[in-house]
Amino acid sequence: MRCWRIGVVRAVTYIETSLSRSVALTPVFSRPHHQDQLKAHKLIRWLLIHSRVPSPDHKIDNWCTMSKRAIQLLTPLAYRGMVSTARADSRIVAVDGSWYMPNNPRDPVAEFKTERLPNSRFFDVDGIKDPQSSYPHMLPSLSDFNAAVSKLGIQKTDKLVIYDKVGNFSSPRVAWTFQTFGHENVFLLNNYPKYLECAYPLEHSAETAESHNSSQYESTEFDKNAVLSFEQVVDIVSTKSKRDQYTILDARxxxxxxxxxxxxxxxxxxxxxxxxxxxxxxxxxxDNNVFLDQSQMIEILKNAGVEPEKPVIVMCGTGVTACILKAAIDSVGFNKGGVQVYDGSWTEYAQRAGSDLIVKGND
Structure with missing residues (x-):
């Protein structure tokens, strides 16, 4: 079984490399480039059908070593292969989770209306949150999440492919949010700029941006082990014996x-x-906001003290970019001890923690 997996991975890598060279050497809308895309898609279809690796219509959890809550990376080529091999009764929904820092003048909603992946929904990071919290991006309640996702027309059985226009910035947070509320089939596109380079299909009409029907999305599950509160973090970091049981990573x-x-x-x-x-x-x-390859990622994580079996806590400024580290850890299988996101992150911590729990320098 392992040999078949390796064979498919190598074949897909070869296809992507060949296609990338074709894109670099050929005008974007030229016929040879289009033929390369068709050949690549046909080969991926053949691999999915004839190899012993399950197609994207099967749950990845059945054959992947990652846990159920692992964020799964998906290349643009693999995404197009997933779309082209999907059954008629299987929905694949792209979700634009673009968000920018407050000092960035870009408007993610306006951008979504003029350019997006086909059949996309827009997930508002600033809107789908806890409205009662004074901190920027705290998770919403279960009922608020269900209501917001129902308005997007997303169904519980949909395969979701999350992306953002930067590449990998806010989309990991959106992917993590869906997983925390129990959505099983969640993938992270790695990444949108790379998708554009391949000249794959896009939608541009503002009229169709919100033309989907609403749904009755109903999640009854909240993974409390995916997230940490301020009180839990303080309890851990206040005592050396407790904090030494974790690898605590700061993404700022x-x-x-x-x-x-x-x-x-x-x-x-x-x-x-x-x-x-x-x-x-x-x-x-x-430099293009694509996740590094596994060997590079493993070296970086090991140098940061991450061990495959040791629990990890990730934090950042407001709980957004911490999820990039979670996705990186998941992608190399270093999540066996569990990866938890401190939702309030530094914005909450620095306001609530005592000065004795704020460290300066690089100890």
Missing amino acids: SFGRFTGDDPEPRPGLSSGHAPGAKSLPFSKVLD
Whole structure:
């Protein structure tokens, strides 16, 4: 079985490499490039049918070593293969989870209306959250999540492919949110700019951006083990014997971690929690915001102190980019001890923790 898996992975890698070279050497809309795409899709279809590896219509959990709550990366080519081999009764829904920092003038909603993957829905990171919380991106209640996702017309059995326009910035947070509320078939496109390079299909009409019908999405599950509260984090970091049982990763920039650089939010102290280690989210991405290959990722994670069997806590500024680290850890199978996201992250922690629990420097 393992040999078949390796064979398919190598074949898909070869196809992607060949297709990338074709894109680089050939005009985007030229006929040879189109023929390369067709050949690639046909070969992926053949591999999915004739190999012993299940097709995307089967649950990945049955043959993947990752846990049920692992974020699963999907290349643009594999996504197109998934779409082309989907059964008539199997829905694949793309979800645009684009979000930008407050100081960025880009408008994700306007961008969604003019360019998106076919059959996309827009997930509003700033809107689908806990409205009662004073912190930016706390998870919504189960009822609020169900209501918001129902408006998007998403069904519980849909296979979701999450993406964002940056590449891998806010989409991991959206993927993690769906998984935390029990949605099983969640994939993360790696990534949107790479999809554009391949000149795959897009939608541009503003009229069809919200033309879907609503649904009756009903999740009854909330994975409490996926998320940590402020009280839980403080209980862990306050005692050395407890925090040593975890690898605590901070995805913010190194300067904010050490306290040398200010936080973007006025009046908020920079620094880090006791026992935390700095791993800026940019370290696990290349210059095009594509996740690094497995060997590079493993080396970076090991250097940060991540061990396959040891529980990991990830945090950042507001709980968004911490999920990039979770996706990286999941993608290499270093999640056997579990990966938990501190939802409030540094914005909550720095406001509520005592000064004795805010560390400066790089201890």
